[in-house]
Amino acid sequence: MRKAIYPGSFDPVTLGHLDIIRRSSKLVDHLIVGVLNNSGKSPLFSVDERVNMLKEVTSDLENVEIISFSGLLVDFARKQQVQTIIRGLRAVTDFEYELAMSQTNRVVAPEVDTIFLNTSLKYAYLSSSMVKEVAMYGGDISKFIPEQVINQVYEKYGIDQKNRKTEGEV
Numbered sequence: 001m002r003k004a005i006y007p008g009s010f011d012p013v014t015l016g017h018l019d020i021i022r023r024s025s026k027l028v029d030h031l032i033v034g035v036l037n038n039s040g041k042s043p044l045f046s047v048d049e050r051v052n053m054l055k056e057v058t059s060d061l062e063n064v065e066i067i068s069f070s071g072l073l074v075d076f077a078r079k080q081q082v083q084t085i086i087r088g089l090r091a092v093t094d095f096e097y098e099l100a101m102s103q104t105n106r107v108v109a110p111e112v113d114t115i116f117l118n119t120s121l122k123y124a125y126l127s128s129s130m131v132k133e134v135a136m137y138g139g140d141i142s143k144f145i146p147e148q149v150i151n152q153v154y155e156k157y158g159i160d161q162k163n164r165k166t167e168g169e170v
């Protein structure tokens with residue numbers, strides 16, 4: 001059985017993440033989305049909230065499982081008996097960091113390899129931090145994140161329906 005882990009913070013999950021999840025779920029028999037529980041990063045959403053959001057937006061994908069982890073990614077991979085890590089690449093800016101991380105992981109755990117999927121062009125600019133920046137001021141985030149989780153993001157910033165801008169509004 002071919003298995004892989006797609007790790008990340010997913011704070012919150014974006015359409016770019018979902019695109020990588022959908023595409024990689026077709027490449028393997030079982031895909032684990034690993035949600036990083038990183039106490040140093042002070043995320044907007046708790047790890048449980050991030051896990052639940054991912055479960056909701058991937059509920060139609062039968063071979064996708066959402067699991068949180070803390071500590072080293074390669075330790076998580078070993079525990080899950082997975083030797084393939086999937087990461088998404090948006091632009092050259094991602095490249096240096098991702099390359100260094102995958103090389104470090106290979107030194108620490110030589111049996112674990114990283115596969116990079118390039119972003120779909122329409123999501124190349126998209127990041128969780130941009131989504132948060134726009135949402136914070138009530139901007140329209142409907143083109144950035146799955147419909148099911150839009151309200152949860154606005155709620156974090158105390159933005160109710162009447163304070164939200166719609167498409168084209170500034």
Ligand code: ADP
Pocket residue numbers: 007008009010011014015016017020086087088089090094118119120123124125126127128
């Ligand atoms: P991390 O904190 O580990 O970078 P993220 O949640 O920001 O976690 O991203 C997880 C993975 O998804 C990373 O490999 C990142 O490059 C990739 N990714 C993020 N946004 C996009 C996007 N718009 N298109 C493709 N890949 C993306």
